[in-house]
Amino acid sequence: MSAKSSSPRLSRPTRRGLLAVGGALGIGAALAACGGEKASGSKSDTGSGAGEKSGPWSFTDDRGTKAETKAVPKNIVAFTGMAAALHDYGVEVKGVFGPTKGKDGKADVQAGDLDISKVEIIGNTFGEFDVEKYAKLMPELLISDMWEKDKLWYVPEGSAKKIYSLAPQVALWASSTNMEKALARRAGLAASLGADLKAPKTVDAKSRFEKASARLRAAAKAHPDITVMIGSASADLFYVSLAKMSADTLYFQELGVKFVEPKVDKAGFFEGLSWENVGKYKADVIMMDNRSAVLQPKDIAGKPTWAGLPAVKAGQVIPRVTEPIYSYAKCAPILEDLAKAIETAKKVS
Template sequence: MSSSSPSPRPSRPTRRGLLAVGGALGVGAALAACGGKSSGGASGTGAGEKSGPWSFTDDRGTKAGTKSLPRNIVAFTGMAAALHDYGVEVKGVFGPTRGKDGKADVQAGDLDISKVEIIGNTFGEFDVEKYAKLVPELLISDMWEKDKLWYVPEKSAAKIASLAPQVALWASQTNMEKALARRAALAASLGADLEAPKTVAAKSRFEKAAARLRAAAKAHPDVKVLIGSASAELFYVSLAKMSADTLYFQELGVRFVEPKVDKAGFFEALSWENVGKYQADIIMMDNRSAVLQPQDIADKPTWAGLPAVKAGQVVPRVTEPIYSYAKCAPVLEDLAKAIESAKKVS
């Protein structure tokens, strides 16, 4: 699979291409949150009023700065959705935004996609000319590999970087809790009020959901979870510790299948004939629009014969979470519920 392709192919994929498909990514290194609550923000962000210079040090250790609070912000779709939950709006997005049916992609969250300029909608797609016309003041994206901004094509990365300061925050090499803190800090620097009742309530819900998942895992230590992603030719089994969300679940006590990963370390690719290699009680399936969903593979006998499938214990996995407390709390609640109600079938 080429690095520009969002879907798996039988040919040996590149590391960056694999990241675009799904499964688990990165390794767990702790990153401290920087920045803090701001007293307000510019009208262009959807927050309050603020004047003076702005700066933020990202997870590369790079300090981005502007003479005033950025108004023309362009962000990876999932990042834009997270900022939206804190009241910070962007002018443009890149990444999965609009589906073939015209509706918002799952990664767009609560964004009104009719009000943002879509710079690119698929992996490898980024309209530099359209980006430049927005007169961008800041570009923000996730980072799955060191110093590489997610969905920013390498072939045009230098040109894109020359047009505006950039901020990159880990979506791997950290856990969900730290990823959330970093995005909240960024939102605060851009004018979000982290003490707003809605935000405080969302964080409280997240903390309660984390406690519930920890309790569920402790009460059902024999329940084993497999992280899966499907293409027409292959079934991918991911390693939990390689992604911020599943690493956090693992830290809370969830027991995961541990595949024999390839040299890149992210996941093991299985032929459909060998899809039953690992036994599991719950299967978490990649929910992104670029990959096949359970209903798409229902006619594959080896899939249909899996104990977890026969038991109806297949649940969606939000493979690229929107890192706001409001969006991550339900993710934890859903997994806790699945573990609490799971039958031991492996």
């Protein structure tokens, strides 16, 4: 899943490239299942408060790889979305890589509540990873999502060996699992790094997530005729994603949401449609990729085939958080928004 720049490129796209630039729709490789649901049993894996951690630290990631340090890591560098999730649990990082700062200088949607002025940005687009900056941070731990087995998201393959030699790594699935499990794994990682999962803020966020899941399940059950399409737009193509290939939409599907099922490409992730054929699939609600690297609904409003879609004419288009920040606080609103869309949607397909 890779890209050469922050804007979609459609000539000879690689599998990783399409995932990165907007053909992705939040999809990953359906390869190995999650490595265990718990971190290894060191003193630092107990989940107590940050001030109580001492002694050796270890965590077994979803590759089955055990990261170990002599003490709980403090100099942490993480993929932006992962850093944002850890921030929600009270764990801060020193550096980030991935979409962090927009051209306007403001935080990218994937940065969540991170104060981007307080972290070193190692790279801001796919393929960017300043190894020298990374080394100067004296990293003790590198953390990222994993969309394809054994590949850390946004870590360039060409320099991965050198990057990995500088610090242990933790990779957690963003595909080949569902949202509920992805959340549990990241919460477990945060706990191992000093987060208090019993803090009122975290407990409340998890409760909200559970209520939102129940609401979405109820909405899907009450409106079984409502069909949802997962879309992403580039200048030349409209991509329709297969729900089961991403942790978030797989979970929505498990809760009962009825998704359009495209005839996927060889990689099994999505189908690319020309704008002339954008009406191939019937849908009542369209979820559109919200990442900064892809076109947004306002950018394609002038395309007649898009404007003519029944869901578009009915105003039943909602943002799709394609790469969720996997904290309970960030995921609960995603479920609430989809539930509301299904509850209020008119059957137009």
